[in-house]
Structures are given as structure tokens and as C-alpha cells.
Amino acid sequence: MDDFQAGEETTFVVDDVSNVIKESIENTIGGNAYQHNKVNQWTSNVVELCLNQLTKLNRPFKYIVTAVIMQKNGAGLHTASSCFWDNSTDGSCTLRWENKTMYCIVSVFGLAI
Amino acid sequence: MTNPMASVMNSSMKRRGSMFDGSLARLNPVGSSTRTFGEDPTSETFLIKKLSTRYQNTYKLEPDQRFECGKVQAIAEQVLMDYLEDIEYNVAGCRQACKTIGDKIVKAVQNLGYKRHKIIALVHIGQLQDQGIRVGSRCLWDDKRDNWVCAFYEGKSLWATATVYGVYYE
Numbered sequence: 001m002d003d004f005q006a007g008e009e010t011t012f013v014v015d016d017v018s019n020v021i022k023e024s025i026e027n028t029i030g031g032n033a034y035q036h037n038k039v040n041q042w043t044s045n046v047v048e049l050c051l052n053q054l055t056k057l058n059r060p061f062k063y064i065v066t067a068v069i070m071q072k073n074g075a076g077l078h079t080a081s082s083c084f085w086d087n088s089t090d091g092s093c094t095l096r097w098e099n100k101t102m103y104c105i106v107s108v109f110g111l112a113i
Numbered sequence: 114m115t116n117p118m119a120s121v122m123n124s125s126m127k128r129r130g131s132m133f134d135g136s137l138a139r140l141n142p143v144g145s146s147t148r149t150f151g152e153d154p155t156s157e158t159f160l161i162k163k164l165s166t167r168y169q170n171t172y173k174l175e176p177d178q179r180f181e182c183g184k185v186q187a188i189a190e191q192v193l194m195d196y197l198e199d200i201e202y203n204v205a206g207c208r209q210a211c212k213t214i215g216d217k218i219v220k221a222v223q224n225l226g227y228k229r230h231k232i233i234a235l236v237h238i239g240q241l242q243d244q245g246i247r248v249g250s251r252c253l254w255d256d257k258r259d260n261w262v263c264a265f266y267e268g269k270s271l272w273a274t275a276t277v278y279g280v281y282y283e
Contacts, residue, residue: 018148030144036245043249051251062259064278066235066250073244077237078207082215084223085231086282099144109233111254111280 012091012110016057021095021106024049034071034102043067046106054108064109071102085111173283176229180260180279188221189234189264189275202240202271211238218275233278241270254280 028045032038046067054063070077081092089112097104196210196217218234237248252261258281266273 014148022146025146026144034245039245039247043247044251047249047251051253055253062252062254062280064233064250064252064254064280066248066276068237068246068248070239070246071244073242075240075242075244076202076204076207077239077246078211079235079237080211080215081233081235082212082219083231083233084219085233090231093148095146095148097144097146107235109278111231111282113283 010060010112011089012061012093012112014091014093017054017093017108017110018095020053020057021050021093021108022097024053025095025097025104025106029069029099029102029104031099033100034069036071039069043069046104050106050108059110060113061110062113064111066107068105069102070105072098072100077103077105079105079107081107081109083109171283173229176227176258176281178225178227179258180227180230180281181225182260182262184225185222185277185279186262186264188225189218189262189277190266192217192221193264193266193273193275197238197266197268197271197273200268200271202238207238207271211236214273214275218277222277222279227279229282231280231282233280235276235278236273238271238273241267241272248274250276252278 024046028049029042032042046069047065050065050067051063054061054065068077068079079094083090083092090110092107092109094105094107097106192214196214200206200210215234215236218236219232222232222234239246250261252259259279261276261278263277264275
């Protein structure tokens with residue numbers, strides 16, 4: 001009995017997702033300096049753009065996208081995630097982006113349906 | 114009289130924290146990025162992941178036990194308090210604490226008895242230093258069966274957030 005589906009993409013592909021995230025960030029905040037009154041809008045935009053592009057990939061996944069934008073001030077930040085899922089089909093991708101005034105960390109978790 | 118802007122620039126450069134080493138000081142004006150993998154990309158398990166088994170449908174659309182936000186939030190807050198109460202921010206300790214808190218939260222939520230839910234716990238711990246930070250998240254999932262909670266803790270020199278997502282797996 002053929003249990004393995006090698007042709008159909010039912011596993012989380014990190015490379016595609018990582019490119020999607022990078023483009024979303026650069027299109028939203030690339031080249032901007034940190035502004036406190038805009039950061040709210042930026043986080044929403046980054047996350048929404050990411051999610052829209054991920055849906056266009058047309059894969060059978062549920063997505064969770066989290067974005068953190070932090071001003072560069074010398075302060076430290078630690079992020080960790082712990083997941084209970086099916087390791088063969090689900091996966092996560094975290095991209096850390098920075099420019100001269102801020103850091104942006106986007107995590108995408110993909111859970112197979 | 115020295116140029117005030119120059120002296121401000123010099124002083125702020127010297128006070129800058131050492132989160133990244135000096136070799137990264139010259140950044141592309143648009144930005145640069147680093148990618149993090151969940152597993153080592155050269156390891157065998159990463160490559161073998163490509164083949165996965167397809168299970169037959171169970172036709173069980175509704176979970177036996179809904180994701181209870183109140184209980185899970187209480188758990189998340191309790192774990193954060195236990196680990197971070199009265200702790201001073203330090204790099205090594207908080208790095209370890211971050212991972213441990215995530216694991217603890219996932220195990221505690223599992224103990225509530227969710228058999229068909231996938232659980233993700235995301236923990237951020239940051240230093241309090243008058244900086245601005247914004248955390249946002251959006252999800253593409255089944256609104257009726259999946260849910261999330263968020264817990265926040267603020268200490269004297271650090272702040273922490275824990276976000277727990279529960280996704281039903283049919």
C-alpha cells in the first residue's frame with residue numbers, strides 16, 4: 001500500500017517560507033527608521049503581508065505568524081518556542097532582520113492539516 | 114566649541130550594548146537578515162522529513178475537549194512567575210529560562226488532557242531599558258476550533274511574554 005506521498009508537498013518547506021518572510025519585511029519596513037507611532041501599523045502590516053503571501057503558496061497548512069519589532073537600544077531580548085506537533089509534517093521558520101535602528105524577528109509556524 | 118551632534122553621536126556609540134559584535138556595525142542601509150532553523154539542516158532527520166505518512170480520515174471534526182483559554186492562561190502566568198520572580202536580567206540565565214519556560218508550559222498544557230491538539234508555546238524575555246518593542250501575531254486557522262492565550266510578566270529589570278497556541282488536529 002502506498003503510504004508515502006512524495007509528489008505532493010505535505011511537509012513544511014523552510015526555504016520558501018523564509019523567502020516569503022524576508023520579502024514581506026523588506027516591503028513593509030525596509031529602509032525605515034524606528035518610529036514609535038508607526039510601529040503598531042508596521043507589525044500588523046508585516047504579519048498580514050506574510051500571511052497573505054503564505055496562503056498564495058496553496059499548501060495544506062495552518063499558519064501562525066508572529067512578529068516582534070524592537071528598537072535598537074542596547075537592551076537584550078531572548079525568544080524561545082516549544083512545540084508539540086507532528087515532526088514529520090510540521091515545522092517552523094524564524095527570520096531575524098535588522099537595520100540601523102531596529103530589529104525585526106518574524107516566526108512562522110506551519111501545522112499540517 | 115565642539116559640535117554637540119558629534120559628541121552625542123560619540124557618546125551613544127560608546128554606550129551601545131554588546132548584543133552583536135563590531136563586525137556587524139556596517140549594515141546595508143536597507144537591512145540584513147539571518148535565518149534560524151528548528152533543526153540542524155545538515156542532519157539526517159531534516160532530510161528524511163520529506164517523506165511523511167498520510168493517515169486515513171477520522172471524520173472527527175469536533176474536539177472532545179475545547180481549548181480552555183482561562184485555564185491555559187493561568188498556567189502560563191504561573192510558570193512565568195515561578196521562573197522569573199525576583200530575577201535580575203542576565204544573558205545566560207535568561208536564555209536558559211526562556212527554553213525551560215517554553216517546555217514547562219507545553220507539558221503543563223498537555224497535562225490538562227488535550228489529545229488531539231497541537232500546542233505551540235512562544236516565550237519572549239527582554240531587558241527593561243527604555244526601548245520600544247511591539248509583538249504582533251496573526252494566524253490562518255480554523256476559528257471555531259483553534260485558539261490562543263497570552264500571559265505577560267514584568268519584573269524589575271526584565272519583562273516576559275508567553276503566547277500559547279492550541280490547534281486542533283483532525
